Amino acid sequence: MRAFFVGTTVALLGVGLALALWASPPDAYQGEYVRIMYVHVPSAVAAYAAAAVACASGALYLWRRQPRFDSVTLAGAELAALFSGLTLLTGMLWGKPVWGVWWAWDARLVSTAVLFLLYLGALLVRGLAEDPDRGRRLCAAVAVLAFLDVPLVHYSVVWFRTLHQGPSVGPEGVKIAPALLVPLVVNVAAYLALLSLLLVERTRLAQAEAGR
Amino acid sequence: MTAWRRVQAVARKDLLVEWRGRDALLPAGSFGLAVLLVLGLVTGGGAEAAAAVLWVSVLLAAVLVVGRSTEREGEEGTLETLLLYPGSREDLFWGKWGALAALVAVLAAGLWCGQVLLFNASPRGWAGLGLVVVLAAAGLGAVGTLLAALLHHVRAGRLLLPLLFLPTTLPVLLAGIRLTEAASRGAPPGPWLGVLVVFDGLFLLVGPVLYEVVVEG
Numbered sequence: 001m002r003a004f005f006v007g008t009t010v011a012l013l014g015v016g017l018a019l020a021l022w023a024s025p026p027d028a029y030q031g032e033y034v035r036i037m038y039v040h041v042p043s044a045v046a047a048y049a050a051a052a053v054a055c056a057s058g059a060l061y062l063w064r065r066q067p068r069f070d071s072v073t074l075a076g077a078e079l080a081a082l083f084s085g086l087t088l089l090t091g092m093l094w095g096k097p098v099w100g101v102w103w104a105w106d107a108r109l110v111s112t113a114v115l116f117l118l119y120l121g122a123l124l125v126r127g128l129a130e131d132p133d134r135g136r137r138l139c140a141a142v143a144v145l146a147f148l149d150v151p152l153v154h155y156s157v158v159w160f161r162t163l164h165q166g167p168s169v170g171p172e173g174v175k176i177a178p179a180l181l182v183p184l185v186v187n188v189a190a191y192l193a194l195l196s197l198l199l200v201e202r203t204r205l206a207q208a209e210a211g212r
Numbered sequence: 213m214t215a216w217r218r219v220q221a222v223a224r225k226d227l228l229v230e231w232r233g234r235d236a237l238l239p240a241g242s243f244g245l246a247v248l249l250v251l252g253l254v255t256g257g258g259a260e261a262a263a264a265v266l267w268v269s270v271l272l273a274a275v276l277v278v279g280r281s282t283e284r285e286g287e288e289g290t291l292e293t294l295l296l297y298p299g300s301r302e303d304l305f306w307g308k309w310g311a312l313a314a315l316v317a318v319l320a321a322g323l324w325c326g327q328v329l330l331f332n333a334s335p336r337g338w339a340g341l342g343l344v345v346v347l348a349a350a351g352l353g354a355v356g357t358l359l360a361a362l363l364h365h366v367r368a369g370r371l372l373l374p375l376l377f378l379p380t381t382l383p384v385l386l387a388g389i390r391l392t393e394a395a396s397r398g399a400p401p402g403p404w405l406g407v408l409v410v411f412d413g414l415f416l417l418v419g420p421v422l423y424e425v426v427v428e429g
Contacts, residue, residue: 062422062425110382113379114379114382117375117379118376118379118380120375121372121375121376121379124372124375125362125363125366125372125376128366128367128368128369128372129365129366129367130365130366130367131365134365134428135366137425137426137428138362138366138426140425141358141362141422141425141426142362142376144418144422145358145380145418145422146380148414148418149379149380149383149414152383152407152410152411152414153379153382153383155407156382156383156386156387156407157382157386159386159390159402159403159404159407160386160390
């Protein structure tokens with residue numbers, strides 16, 4: 001089962017990479033830089049999915065106090081920090097040639113940075129707590145708090161000022177050409193598979209570390 | 213003892229300790245004033261930056277007030293003693309929230325007076341601004357109370373406090389700025405009053421629940 005899971009993830013990542021590099025045409029305005037989108041958008045989706053997992057498992061840990069929920073919370077928080085960091089990095093690499101700046105005071109950039117900082121905070125609180133059991137509880141509490149706060153941060157920054165383009169796929173329909181949409185969807189699926197694989201593996205590792 | 217009496221007793225205790233020691237509001241207020249001066253100087257003291265400078269100084273000074281609250285609990289071990297008393301821990305949250313929100317409201321009101329003087333700002337719309345200060349203090353107090361308890365037994369907790377407090381309270385900062393600008397122009401508040409109300413509602417709903425689990429021994 002594990003081999004099938006790993007194989008599927010690697011295959012999806014390979015197909016996604018091939019579609020992003022060769023099958024996708026360059027964008028009319030962004031040129032070849034559009035290929036960064038195939039890492040950037042899937043990373044952002046994976047970051048928010050990891051944050052949702054950390055929040056749900058954190059809430060379950062605080063409620064039921066079962067160690068397996070703590071392991072999932074730790075894995076979710078680490079992956080939320082990792083993928084939000086990757087989202088920021090790829091966004092900056094794309095922003096410099098396309099927007100002309102590394103950073104812009106835009107809602108999505110700021111809310112992703114806030115997500116990154118809060119999950120970094122959750123991991124620091126866990127590591128620096130005087131008692132490991134307290135650290136587990138505090139990490140779970142920050143994971144819940146962070147996930148509830150980020151949508152509020154996002155909408156308040158949207159109203160304050162925004163530069164980022166609107167969503168290409170949403171309730172108002174699809175505003176992206178099929179030639180770009182297919183590689184994007186495959187890459188999002190690949191990154192979600194990678195996230196699931198990393199979540200499972202990190203949870204196992206956390207349980208092994210704790211001797212569970 | 214009823215829950216309300218417990219809440220009152222905890223809030224009164226915290227305010228009394230502050231009144232006798234004056235070791236949170238006075239240094240934090242002075243620091244806020246220093247931030248007002250420095251930011252006023254570097255931004256040129258123009259009216260367009262006045263609201264932003266005010267709320268940045270309020271937020272940074274509020275971090276100090278929350279930090280002092282964490283420190284005081286650690287130095288004197290009062291939180292552990294309070295936890296030994298019978299009654300719900302939610303009452304502790306509400307009492308501490310009441311005291312902290314009151315301190316932050318006084319701090320914000322004081323810094324607003326400083327901003328009016330330093331930026332030659334018009335004190336127009338002070339009634340609307342009063343509501344903004346109360347709502348912002350309620351939200352900052354809720355996050356501060358929770359984080360003060362959360363970082364109580366964490367090494368380098370005072371260093372982690374700004375890392376968690378500033379990003380979490382970003383909506384309060386943005387809403388405070390836009391509502392202050394609107395109040396001083398006599399303009400409608402737009403969606404910002406809603407942002408503050410939702411923020412307060414969320415953290416006052418989740419705060420007591422999370423507080424109970426973070427203060428456990």
